[in-house]
Each structure stands twice: as structure tokens, then as C-alpha cells.
Amino acid sequence: MKQAIHFINLPAQPDPAAAPTPTTAAGLQAVLDNLDALVYVSDFKTHELLYMNAYGRRVWGQPDGRKCWQILQDSEGPCSFCTNHLLADENDKPNPPHVWEFQNQLDQRWYQCRDQAIRWTDGRLVRLEIATDITDRKQMELELHAAHEEARTAALSDELTRLHNRRAFFEFGNPLLSQARRHNHPLALIMMDLDLFKKINDTFGHDAGDEVLRQVSALIRDRIRKSDIVARMGGEEFALLLPETDADQALETTERFLKLLKALTVHHQGHAIRPSASFGITLRAADDQRLEDLLKRADRALYRAKDLGRGQANLEVKNVD
């Protein structure tokens, strides 16, 4: 059955001088049926569909006295995201239109909806929705967002090892330092530097050196907590930032890594390579303002570990009165 609509009082204050005539009613019908958007009207209380334009009937079929949630969403009852409560105040006085975007679960397409409470021909309050298909725009937005995320991940990640890079270390590490400062909680920083790595490159080739970097990185990454940060700071140097970690725990963690490295043999093109590393450890001091303050101490400890014969850890803490 063809839906007949005599008029929709779109203006808040209908102009009595512009009362609809049969010609304007037919004209309005033609306009609504040629819109490239869904237009429907439903009863505010019962949700019965009172009108749907040709666009809606083409996509969702004839309303046939059914409710909006039956025909537009195929759900069991009023939609959990129904906006009716936003469209009128407690005295049934219409609010300004509510504009929002959502994905229809029936056809999976995205719509921008302009919802408004208006008075129907018989005076009752109804819901008028004009929904424009924005799937293509949304798809573009989603692709743009994904590309942006991909570029951001690439900018923060080390291509060879897939660990965080130096930039990411500061981006993610600074909030951890701020949090530890605010709550006066412990925070440990461990610097790790592979020993005599130049010799590995010179003896087995640069590709072998790359493979060592990859395997050592995977070994560390797989054994830290989710809340820890591990980054390749450059070359064969790595930094680990461990929240809620005191001196004993940091030393214990480093001992674990030393043991794992001792047991590691990297096989590359018939060669068996046995890498080792030195570690410098420090802890957050009360007056540490920036990660660089901790990095300086951990670096000094690291180079002491190298001077003392490599393959070991050294700790430098700062006591503040």
C-alpha cells in the first residue's frame, strides 16, 4: 500500500498562511520519495511506523503497521540505543534535533541520523528521523585511521627487532616516571649492551649480527611483564623500564637475563654464535625529573660492568636526603 502523507510540520512554528493544499501534499510526497536518505516517522510511545519514504521502503520493505525496531533493526524490542529520550523534555516539549552516527546491525551500513520530536497530524508526539548513508565516508575515515595508526606504530617501532624504538621509549616511559613520582613508587631502569658486537659482525657478517639482535630482542620481550617497556635505543643497546621494581627485583631480573643469554646460541648460515651482554641498573631517585636522569646513571653502571670484564651487571643508585 502506498503511504500517503498530508504534511510534516518541519518548521517549529508552522506558518498558517502556507497551509498545505492537495498539490503541495503530492509535491511533498514526491520530494520525500526522491530523497537519497531514509525519512521515517514513528509513534513516540508505541514505536509504530507511521510513515517511511520510498528510500526506506526500497531498503527495508513496507512498514505495514510494524514498529521501527522490527523493520529497521529486526530486534526483539525497542533498541537499546533509541534516542527518543533525548528528543523531548519531561513535559513532551521537543528538544533541538539530535544528530549522530551509527552502524545499522541489519545491513551493516553507517548512517548519519538527524532525530527530532515533532507533532504529528493528529497532535501526538512522534519521532522524525532522517538517515543518510555515510558508509563510503565512514570507510574512508576508518582506512585513514588505520593508515594513521600504522604510520604511528612504524614511527615508534624498531624495524629490525620490532621492539619500541628510542622515541617510543621516551613517549611511553615518561608517563611511567610521572606515575611513579606521583605515588612515590619504585621504578627501575636497566640498560643492556651486547658485548664485543663489532667482533660478531666482523667475524660472521652483518646479517649474522642482525639475527643476533633479533633473537636477543625476542628473548627479552617474551620475558617481561605487560607493564614493562623494552626498547632498542640504537645499535646494540637496549633499555628496560620496570615499574614497581626495587633494587633486589631489578638485580634478580638481570641475573635471569644473564642466564638466558649464557644459554643462547644463535645459528646463522652454519655458524653457532654465542652472544653476551652487560647490564647497568639504576632506580628512580626522589629528585629524578626526567628519564634522562636515570639513563645517565644506568649508562655509567653499564660501562663499569664493561670495564669489570663484561657479561655482568652493575648497579648505581642515588640516595637523596
Ligand SMILES: Nc1nc2c(ncn2[C@@H]2O[C@H](COP(=O)(O)OP(=O)(O)OP(=O)(O)O)[C@@H](O)[C@H]2O)c(=O)[nH]1
Ligand atoms: N649487524 C648490525 N650491527 C650493528 C647494528 N647497529 C650497530 N651495529 C654494530 O654494532 C657494533 C658496536 O660496536 P662497538 O660500539 O664498538 O661495541 P662492541 O663491539 O659491542 O664492544 P663493547 O660494547 O665494548 O662490548 C658496531 O660495529 C656497529 O656497526 C645493526 O643494526 N646491525
